[in-house]
Amino acid sequence: MRATLMYGAGDVRVEDVPDPKIQNPTDAVVRVVRSCVCGSDLWPYGSMPAAEQGRRMGHEFLGVVEDIGSEVSGLKRGDLVVAPFVWADGTCDFCAEGLHPSCRNGGRYGLDGVDGGQGEAVRVPQAQGTLVKLPVGEDSALLPSLLTLSDVLCTGHHGAVTSRVGPGTSVTVVGDGAVGLSAVLAARRLGAERIILMGRHKDRTDLGREFGATDVIAERGEEAVERVRELTGGDGTHAVVEAVGTEQSMDVALGVVRAGGAISRLGVPQYNEVPLGRDTFMRNITVTGGPAPARAYIEELLPDILDGKIEPGRVFDRTVGLEEVPDGYRAMAAREALKVLIQP
Amino acid sequence: MRATLMYGAGDVRVEDVPDPKIQNPTDAVVRVVRSCVCGSDLWPYGSMPAAEQGRRMGHEFLGVVEDIGSEVSGLKRGDLVVAPFVWADGTCDFCAEGLHPSCRNGGRYGLDGVDGGQGEAVRVPQAQGTLVKLPVGEDSALLPSLLTLSDVLCTGHHGAVTSRVGPGTSVTVVGDGAVGLSAVLAARRLGAERIILMGRHKDRTDLGREFGATDVIAERGEEAVERVRELTGGDGTHAVVEAVGTEQSMDVALGVVRAGGAISRLGVPQYNEVPLGRDTFMRNITVTGGPAPARAYIEELLPDILDGKIEPGRVFDRTVGLEEVPDGYRAMAAREALKVLIQP
Numbered sequence: 001m002r003a004t005l006m007y008g009a010g011d012v013r014v015e016d017v018p019d020p021k022i023q024n025p026t027d028a029v030v031r032v033v034r035s036c037v038c039g040s041d042l043w044p045y046g047s048m049p050a051a052e053q054g055r056r057m058g059h060e061f062l063g064v065v066e067d068i069g070s071e072v073s074g075l076k077r078g079d080l081v082v083a084p085f086v087w088a089d090g091t092c093d094f095c096a097e098g099l100h101p102s103c104r105n106g107g108r109y110g111l112d113g114v115d116g117g118q119g120e121a122v123r124v125p126q127a128q129g130t131l132v133k134l135p136v137g138e139d140s141a142l143l144p145s146l147l148t149l150s151d152v153l154c155t156g157h158h159g160a161v162t163s164r165v166g167p168g169t170s171v172t173v174v175g176d177g178a179v180g181l182s183a184v185l186a187a188r189r190l191g192a193e194r195i196i197l198m199g200r201h202k203d204r205t206d207l208g209r210e211f212g213a214t215d216v217i218a219e220r221g222e223e224a225v226e227r228v229r230e231l232t233g234g235d236g237t238h239a240v241v242e243a244v245g246t247e248q249s250m251d252v253a254l255g256v257v258r259a260g261g262a263i264s265r266l267g268v269p270q271y272n273e274v275p276l277g278r279d280t281f282m283r284n285i286t287v288t289g290g291p292a293p294a295r296a297y298i299e300e301l302l303p304d305i306l307d308g309k310i311e312p313g314r315v316f317d318r319t320v321g322l323e324e325v326p327d328g329y330r331a332m333a334a335r336e337a338l339k340v341l342i343q344p
Numbered sequence: 345m346r347a348t349l350m351y352g353a354g355d356v357r358v359e360d361v362p363d364p365k366i367q368n369p370t371d372a373v374v375r376v377v378r379s380c381v382c383g384s385d386l387w388p389y390g391s392m393p394a395a396e397q398g399r400r401m402g403h404e405f406l407g408v409v410e411d412i413g414s415e416v417s418g419l420k421r422g423d424l425v426v427a428p429f430v431w432a433d434g435t436c437d438f439c440a441e442g443l444h445p446s447c448r449n450g451g452r453y454g455l456d457g458v459d460g461g462q463g464e465a466v467r468v469p470q471a472q473g474t475l476v477k478l479p480v481g482e483d484s485a486l487l488p489s490l491l492t493l494s495d496v497l498c499t500g501h502h503g504a505v506t507s508r509v510g511p512g513t514s515v516t517v518v519g520d521g522a523v524g525l526s527a528v529l530a531a532r533r534l535g536a537e538r539i540i541l542m543g544r545h546k547d548r549t550d551l552g553r554e555f556g557a558t559d560v561i562a563e564r565g566e567e568a569v570e571r572v573r574e575l576t577g578g579d580g581t582h583a584v585v586e587a588v589g590t591e592q593s594m595d596v597a598l599g600v601v602r603a604g605g606a607i608s609r610l611g612v613p614q615y616n617e618v619p620l621g622r623d624t625f626m627r628n629i630t631v632t633g634g635p636a637p638a639r640a641y642i643e644e645l646l647p648d649i650l651d652g653k654i655e656p657g658r659v660f661d662r663t664v665g666l667e668e669v670p671d672g673y674r675a676m677a678a679r680e681a682l683k684v685l686i687q688p
Contacts, residue, residue, distance in 0.1 A: 094603065099628060102603035162630075259438065259446035262632075269625050276631060277616035281609055284443060284634030286506075288606075290625045 002344075003119025004325045005054030009047055010333075012326040013054065020115050020123035025071035026089075028127030030081060033138050034147045035061040035117045035342040036316065037328050038085075039177045040268055045329050056110035058118030058342075059085040060150035064138060065131070066121065072128045080138055081131040083117070083124060084294035085109070085151040090129025098296035103129075117150075118325055120344050132298050135306070144313025144341055145305045148182065149298050152339070153312040155266055156182025156241070157301060158292030160190050163239035163264035167191030172228055172236075172256045173213070175243035176204040178315040178339040179266050181211055183241040185312055188212025189304065192239075196231060198224055198252070204338055207314060221248060225255035237261065242289070247271040257285055264289035316341040346688075347463025348669045349398030353391055354677075356670040357398065364459050364467035369415035370433075372471030374425060377482050378491045379405040379461045379686040380660065381672050382429075383521045384612055389673050400454035402462030402686075403429040404494035408482060409475070410465065416472045424482055425475040427461070427468060428638035429453070429495040434473025442640035447473075461494075462669055464688050476642050479650070488657030488685055489649045492526065493642050496683070497656040499610055500526025500585070501645060502636030504534050507583035507608035511535030516572055516580075516600045517557070519587035520548040522659040522683040523610050525555055527585040529656055532556025533648065536583075540575060542568055542596070548682055551658060565592060569599035581605065586633070591615040601629055608633035660685040 003017045020029050035058050044055070062082040065075055075081065088095050088103035095103050105126060110116035115123055124130055134146055148154075156179055165171050165187045173183045176199025187195050188211060197213035198220075199205045205216040217227045228236060236258040242249055245267025253263045254275065266289055274287060304310045318337040320328040321344065328340035347361045364373050379402050388399070406426040409419055419425065432439050432447035439447050449470060454460035459467055468474055478490055492498075500523055509515050509531045517527045520543020531539050532555060541557035542564075543549045549560040561571045572580060580602040586593055589611025597607045598619065610633055618631060648654045662681040664672040665688070672684035 097604060099604040102627065260441060260443040265625055269620070269622050272619060272621035273617040274620040275616060276613070276618040276620070278613050281613050281634050283446065284632075286630060286632035287620065288628075288630040288632070290628030 001120035002322055003116060004057045006044055006048060006057050007054045008050035009045060011050065012045065012057070012329045014323050014325055015054070017119065020121050022067050022069050023123065024125065025069040026126050026128065027069045028065050028072055028075060028124050028131060029067040029121055030061070030063040030083065030124055030131070031066045031121045032061045032063040032117065032119060032344050033080070034143050035344065036147060037118070037325070037332055037340045037342070038151060039179060041329065042333050043268065043270070045333055056116035058116035059109040060147060061117035061122060062134065062143065062147050062150065069127065074128055075131060075133065080134045080136065082134055082146055082149050082298070083122070083131055084154070084298070086291070087124055087126050087130040088295060089126045090295070095129065098293050100293040100295045101291040118342060120322065130295065132295070142305060144316045145311055147341070148312040148315065149294065149301060149305070151294060152178045152182045152315060153186070153301060154294035154297045155179050155292040157186040157297050159183045159241035159243065159264040159266045159289060160186040160239070162288045163241055163262045165190045165192050165239045168193050169239055170194040170232060170237040171239040171241060172196045172198065173241045173243060174198045174249050174253055175267065176201055176208060177243060180241070180243035181208050181315055182312055183243055183266065184208050184213050185211040185310055187241070189310060194237070196228055196237060201335065221252065224252050228256040232258070240264070241266060243267050245270050250274055254280060254285070259283040262286035262288055315339045319343055345464035346666055347460060348401045350388055350392060350401050351398045352394035353389060355394065356389065356401070356673045358667050358669055359398070361463065364465050366411050366413050367467065368469065369413040370470050370472065371413045372409050372416055372419060372468050372475060373411040373465055374405070374407040374427065374468055374475070375410045375465045376405045376407040376461065376463060376688050377424070378487050379688065380491060381462070381669070381676055381684045381686070382495060383523060385673065386677050387612065389677055400460035402460040403453040404491060405461035405466060406478065406487065406491050406494065407466070413471065418472055419475060419477065424478045424480065426478055426490055426493050426642070427466070427475055428498070428642070430635070431468055431470050431474040432639060433470045434639070439473065442637050444637040444639040445635040462686060464666065474639065476639070486649060488660045489655055491685070492656040492659065493638065493645060493649070495638060496522045496526045496659060497530070497645060498638035498641045499523050499636040501530040501641050503527045503585035503587065503608040503610045503633060504530040504583070506632045507585055507606040509534045509536050509583045512537050513583055514538040514576060514581040515583040515585060516540045516542065517585045517587060518542045518593045518597055519611065520545055520552060521587060524585070524587035525552050525659055526656055527587055527610065528552050528557050529555040529654055531585070533654060538581065540572055540581060545679065565596065568596050572600040576602070584608070585610060587611050589614050594618055598624060598629070603627040606630035606632055659683045663687055
């Protein structure tokens with residue numbers, strides 16, 4: 001089959017790879033119907049050292065179960081399923097606590113002989129604990145929104161939940177990428193009263209407004225902090241969702257969080273230290289977040305997509321075939337595309 | 345009246361100061377019946393530059409209302425009251441959220457013309473929002489335990505609450521000072537199943553065991569982390585209460601926290617940065633805590649003291665008169681005393 005591999009910064013190729021087959025009785029093989037490129041894929045796209053061996057890419061996909069191991073129940077061939085961005089057994093103590101990314105028998109796509117999502121098919125380990133059946137056909141217009149259950153919508157929701165967004169709260173979302181916009185949508189859904197979106201790309205922040213942002217701030221750094229302070233009577237917001245991952249964006253997050261408030265980190269940290277000295281202590285600031293347990297959130301979020309209450313799939317603004325995935329990476333890295341949908 | 349002032353590192357004096365008087369209609373004047381020295385007082389005791397003007401000391405006290413402003417209701421002369429370690433109006437949005445240390449009209453003892461607690465009397469601003477009436481006489485044997493409502497018991501409780509200690513959870517308490525031991529007591533009270541106390545002073549860790557610690561670890565640094573890992577099947581504990589405030593103790597806290605777990609900081613940070621890079625992100629670690637809203641917790645904790653269910657006053661292992669306060673500081677700094685009670 002054909003699949004996407006990264007060989008180094010800027011070097012993405014679509015190549016022939018072995019067809020996936022059931023290897024363990026807990027596996028399923030899923031033919032990919034929709035996949036996409038993640039903002040986190042852009043970190044290695046910008047910095048990966050050149051390598052002889054390519055890295056299999058992609059961790060967001062939905063598709064049709066083509067084959068299934070003998071120990072997988074609750075799924076059958078022909079089911080349309082969505083795959084959370086990590087696979088997990090669904091039964092260990094971490095999964096029971098809703099922390100699937102720390103599953104004792106789980107792992108990531110594209111590593112250790114497991115396929116990536118940016119290809120024609122994927123062998124999914126721990127299929128029973130991982131895959132969620134979707135009650136639509138593979139020609140459904142909802143597929144883009146359903147695909148966001150794989151990562152960005154659940155990740156935005158994780159940011160809103162862990163930063164304690166609730167009815168009447170105020171939240172700042174740092175970053176207007178697909179995760180940031182999903183966090184806006186999630187915060188609105190959870191009842192946030194004021195949602196301040198920080199971003200400089202008008203097409204994105206316009207979508208952010210449609211998703212529920214009440215204010216948009218194009219400034220960066222200290223000026224952005226000042227603007228949030230002005231908007232909030234000097235206090236900052238109860239919650240902050242940090243959806244970038246740089247030192248600068250964390251500094252902004254710390255600058256705009258209200259006393260007693262929480263910053264949820266969704267962007268993979270590109271820094272090693274956070275300035276959490278005396279000031280943040282005296283203000284009872286919480287820093288939380290991390291990889292979202294997408295699997296834990298799907299049951300809650302899926303009905304709102306099926307009912308048309310939310311349309312998170314609007315973050316996809318470009319669709320490519322599998323052979324055009326390298327150009328999809330280029331377009332996202334160049335900020336020409338917000339998020340690229342792949343239709344193999 | 346007589347009161348305690350600090351003039352620099354190691355330089356504590358008891359001197360004559362003006363008698364407190366009602367200055368605002370929201371004030372009360374409280375004659376101090378019991379006060380104490382706080383672990384946080386030892387930071388300036390170890391490092392304060394010598395000054396011409398002494399700094400008024402003490403923020404934990406209980407006493408009798410001697411005079412009262414015209415706008416204070418719910419209190420009367422002769423009431424025995426306990427004072428949380430910050431004063432607060434009890435009515436602003438922060439107080440309503442239970443975050444009294446961030447009160448919009450609140451402040452700290454010993455600053456801006458407000459007396460410290462280590463003296464004969466204190467003018468308490470915002471008395472109605474701050475002081476809590478105690479249903480015992482000033483000869484009650486419960487006074488030491490009731491005094492801990494002013495700070496250490498509520499601070500330990502804050503650590504347990506914010507690190508999400510609950511029935512069946514495991515917790516590591518870093519530090520065997522009065523706050524650490526209070527955190528042990530609070531964690532036990534909230535149903536923690538396993539309470540690992542880190543400390544090297546046997547008399548303190550013995551009290552910690554009586555307060556509910558199930559394991560005591562005398563090692564420090566990497567060895568301490570290894571010991572907790574051994575005790576928890578490699579996982580670490582769900583919760584960590586960091587009751588020291590040094591870079592080293594935060595490193596230990598980060599080393600022993602289980603994936604998905606929370607570290608609550610109770611020790612005033614003597615560092616500026618926390619190593620919260622990629623590893624803590626991937627493990628969904630939360631860092632939280634800060635000054636406890638003691639006022640918010642007193643209603644919950646007071647009945648357990650009155651009923652004799654908890655005896656947090658056992659952290660006091662030395663009692664001094666007001667004139668001996670300097671020696672009390674010395675004894676605490678030399679680790680001869682765990683916590684010094686002052687009986688003016």
